[in-house]
Amino acid sequence: MNKTITWAIHYTGTGENIPKDVQQPVNFTQSGVIDKVTGQWIKPLTWSATKQDVAEVRTPVINGYHVTNVDKDSQDNANVDKVTLHNDDNSYTVTVTYAPNGKIIPVDPNCKPIPNVPTPQYPTDPTDPTKVTPDEPVPTVPGMNPETPTVMPKNPGKDTEVTYNVPTKDEGVVNVIVTDTTTGQNLTDYSWASGTQKTVTKVDFDKPGTIKKLEDAGYKVTNPDVTVPGEVTKGTTNVVIKVEHQIVPVTPDKPGNGLKNTDLTKTVTKTVHYVGVGDQTPTDKTTQLHFTGTAYYDAVTGKWTDANGHELKDQTKNITWTAKDGNKFAAVATPTVDGYTAKVQDGYDDGNGNVKELSNIEPTSGNIDVTVTYSKNGQPTTPTNPENPNTPTNPEKPTDNPNGPETPVNPGTPTNSNTSNGQSAPVYPGTSTSTGLNTPTSPTSPMNLANSGATSATVQPLANSGAGYAMSNNQHTATAQGGTSLPQTGNNDAVSAAALGLMGLAAATGLGLGVAKKRHE
Numbered sequence: 081m082n083k084t085i086t087w088a089i090h091y092t093g094t095g096e097n098i099p100k101d102v103q104q105p106v107n108f109t110q111s112g113v114i115d116k117v118t119g120q121w122i123k124p125l126t127w128s129a130t131k132q133d134v135a136e137v138r139t140p141v142i143n144g145y146h147v148t149n150v151d152k153d154s155q156d157n158a159n160v161d162k163v164t165l166h167n168d169d170n171s172y173t174v175t176v177t178y179a180p181n182g183k184i185i186p187v188d189p190n191c192k193p194i195p196n197v198p199t200p201q202y203p204t205d206p207t208d209p210t211k212v213t214p215d216e217p218v219p220t221v222p223g224m225n226p227e228t229p230t231v232m233p234k235n236p237g238k239d240t241e242v243t244y245n246v247p248t249k250d251e252g253v254v255n256v257i258v259t260d261t262t263t264g265q266n267l268t269d270y271s272w273a274s275g276t277q278k279t280v281t282k283v284d285f286d287k288p289g290t291i292k293k294l295e296d297a298g299y300k301v302t303n304p305d306v307t308v309p310g311e312v313t314k315g316t317t318n319v320v321i322k323v324e325h326q327i328v329p330v331t332p333d334k335p336g337n338g339l340k341n342t343d344l345t346k347t348v349t350k351t352v353h354y355v356g357v358g359d360q361t362p363t364d365k366t367t368q369l370h371f372t373g374t375a376y377y378d379a380v381t382g383k384w385t386d387a388n389g390h391e392l393k394d395q396t397k398n399i400t401w402t403a404k405d406g407n408k409f410a411a412v413a414t415p416t417v418d419g420y421t422a423k424v425q426d427g428y429d430d431g432n433g434n435v436k437e438l439s440n441i442e443p444t445s446g447n448i449d450v451t452v453t454y455s456k457n458g459q460p461t462t463p464t465n466p467e468n469p470n471t472p473t474n475p476e477k478p479t480d481n482p483n484g485p486e487t488p489v490n491p492g493t494p495t496n497s498n499t500s501n502g503q504s505a506p507v508y509p510g511t512s513t514s515t516g517l518n519t520p521t522s523p524t525s526p527m528n529l530a531n532s533g534a535t536s537a538t539v540q541p542l543a544n545s546g547a548g549y550a551m552s553n554n555q556h557t558a559t560a561q562g563g564t565s566l567p568q569t570g571n572n573d574a575v576s577a578a579a580l581g582l583m584g585l586a587a588a589t590g591l592g593l594g595v596a597k598k599r600h601e
Contacts, residue, residue, distance in 0.1 A: 093178035215263025298379030356454035
């Protein structure tokens with residue numbers, strides 16, 4: 081958001097010679113951050129600046145007019161002072177008012193205006209728009225002599241009457257008046273007056289000598305061809321020689337007024353130093369900016385002025401500098417050195433490893449030294465030869481069949497012992513109580529159990545038993561079980577199972593035979 085305050089100066093009172101109005105807009109800027117969704121300010125509006133200065137404006141000198149009033153912002157009632165505008169001020173206009181200068185009015189001894197004679201207007205003081213020049217020469221009236229050769233207006237806007245008399249004899253006066261148009265004053269030291277003399281009296285004014293003296297004093301005659309009469313004529317003759325101050329430029333090739341050549345030439349040097357690469361270090365790079373100064377001074381007063389002859393308020397700021405090569409140093413590319421990395425001195429790196437452009441260099445800027453330091457890049461370390469792994473020691477020789485199953489133990493031969501319940505252990509046919517199972521004898525012809533009166537026997541496998549069988553006969557139970565279980569290795573499992581089955585069958589058969597035999601007996 082922006083706000084513009086316009087500070088304007090309006091001039092009035094000079095008719096067709098009116099200066100153009102001065103418009104000096106001053107811009108103030110506000111910024112903030114707003115959430116477009118909620119409409120709330122994330123960052124409130126703040127002013128970039130709360131006040132700004134507007135420079136002084138000198139009121140133009142308009143010949144024939146003088147300034148009567150400056151309605152605001154002026155201490156001398158002539159020029160408009162510097163002002164400070166704030167962001168909460170409103171636009172406004174300063175009005176500068178002019179009025180016509182007064183005139184010289186020739187009158188006769190009865191104070192009546194003399195007809196058909198010049199009535200010159202006071203010239204405006206070129207250094208002050210509120211004043212008119214003093215010691216203004218009066219006009220020439222043929223056949224009459226003025227009571228005063230010049231006038232000193234007390235009020236720049238009021239006319240001044242000058243009385244002229246008619247000479248009683250053939251007498252006349254010649255006045256040579258030297259006027260300094262720079263200051264608006266007459267130079268009495270260079271002026272000349274004949275006084276009242278008889279007509280045809282020779283005028284001995286040395287015009288060439290006077291001009292030479294004026295020039296030696298720093299003046300420049302602006303009307304060197306003005307005519308000075310050679311003799312006095314009846315009445316008053318005024319001759320005005322106009323001079324102005326010479327404004328002398330001072331340059332390096334034409335120094336002066338206390339300034340030397342070295343005061344008007346300046347050189348600013350920028351040197352880029354490179355370090356850190358030994359014999360490969362790049363050569364320093366040096367560039368220069370050259371400035372020349374020009375000053376102006378009033379040859380009459382010796383005071384420093386601007387190019388138009390206006391005296392400077394600050395006499396110490398008298399030199400205007402010209403940059404012959406511009407006022408900035410170009411960026412300097414950093415040379416590449418293999419195996420090294422360059423680092424530009426802090427504050428001078430352009431972000432790409434080069435020395436950045438430096439602008440706004442002034443004649444008063446000191447010399448600039450920038451150092452670029454190279455450092456060796458890190459080198460990869462060479463890997464050392466890997467060490468051979470230690471030769472493993474001989475492992476202990478494993479024992480035979482390590483961690484293998486122990487040799488199975490053959491089941492023991494059942495002994496003739498009573499069971500825990502008092503029943504007799506079964507006795508297998510053809511066995512010995514001491515030696516275990518023997519090869520059964522061949523059976524005789526089958527026994528007819530039915531005829532023998534033997535009780536029938538039922539043979540059933542024992543539940544949850546490896547290979548045993550149980551026989552029930554009048555509450556007598558016989559159990560045959562295998563011994564220690566063998567490891568299950570391949571077909572041996574099947575063979576073992578078969579063997580156990582045969583053993584159980586044999587036991588069952590033997591029991592049956594034994595029972596039958598017993599019953600038979």
